[in-house]
Amino acid sequence: MIEPLPDLLVAPIVRAALAEDLGRAGDITAMACIPADARLTAVFNARRGGVVAGLSCVRLAIAELDPTATFTPMATEGQTISAGTALAHVNGAARAILSAERTGLNLLGRLCGIATLTQDFVHAVKGTQARITDTRKTTPGLRALEKYAVRCGGGTNHRFGLDDAILIKDNHVVACGSVGEAVRRAKAFAGHLVKVEVEVDSLLQLQEALGHDPDVIMLDNFTLEDMAEAVKITAGRVVLEASGGVTLDTVRAIAETGVDVISVGALTHSARVLDIGLDAVGN
Incomplete structure (x- = not known):
């Protein structure tokens, strides 16, 4: 069982990454295309096998933009998964989920890659x-x-x-x-x-x-x-x-x-x- 990092340590990193991506005007694509009250259900899926690490980065990125969103992990930290594995389900404001998507995936993919390579060496x-x-x-x-x-x-x-x-x-x-x-x-x-x-x-x-x-x-x-x-x-x-x-x-x-x-x-x-x-x- 891997003890996750406290949100207190992860949240500032996620917040800074979101600010970098949202820039001066926010996600103008989401604002242009999606009604403010639209909802979305989505799944984070692994396209390649590896080791899970960093699900909290995705959860916190979405929560920063929609505190009411529900995030349900489907895998555990340190778990070895195969291609096609669902890592988490999310439901919330569509604009928030899509605006947080890249920040969350950048961090999650990076950490899973490190965990996967480490496992290979171990x-x-x-x-x-x-x-x-x-x-x-x-x-x-x-x-x-x-x-x-x-x-x-x-x-x-x-x-x-x-x-x-x-x-x-x-x-x-x-x-x-x-x-x-x-x-x-x-x-x-x-x-x-x-x-x-x-x-x-x-x-x-x-x-x-x-x-x-x-x-x-x-x-x-x-x-x-x-x-x-x-x-x-x-x-x-x-x-x-x-x-x-x-x-x-x-x-x-x-x-x-x-x-x-x-x-x-x-x-x-x-x-x-x-x-x-x-x-x-x-x-």
Whole structure:
């Protein structure tokens, strides 16, 4: 069971997207063609199979324009569905439903696409100990929604922002002078609830990092052989995260090296939107 995001977090995103679409004069097509008192019943249907995520975006988009509309989900968040599956029924003011349609579908299709791609990666590593996690390579303004979609697909979330964990990357290392010095400074700065992760690009840097007890070590663009060696060297002393150009073709072999976590930027920056349409069925 996927715990949905609170409306308090989703509504401002939906409202901003609606405002962008409605522009300065509102939906002049709906106003020109549809009487103000017309009603409409419609169904959101999946044109392609995938994983459901983000139904609340559609519900809130319609409710913003017609608070009296009824929205009935026919699928659940995180559910795997096939092409032709009805995701939700809606009944309300025709103008409101049609004006909110594209905003709702843009968000729903985006989130379902992320959830679907995440599930593909999760299935690819099934039977190993590796977990699939996302990155901060998200669409500006949509991070909470996109990371939620990753959870709907069975993945886990990396840090949400710059303020919830310390992640020392290669440029931080250059600025500090060495991996060891960067980790030392981070450990001295961090509160007792803040984890410290450091990115390394060689087994030599890995050994240096271990001497300063980070919580997580990111193996950046390691070969499979070096990943397996890193697993042997660390022997469970630290969480190992593999990162860098991970694809569906390579993720299984990476998982089989014994790493704990595999971070995949593609989950959020390259997911294909799931094709979902709104079909009117009456008034």
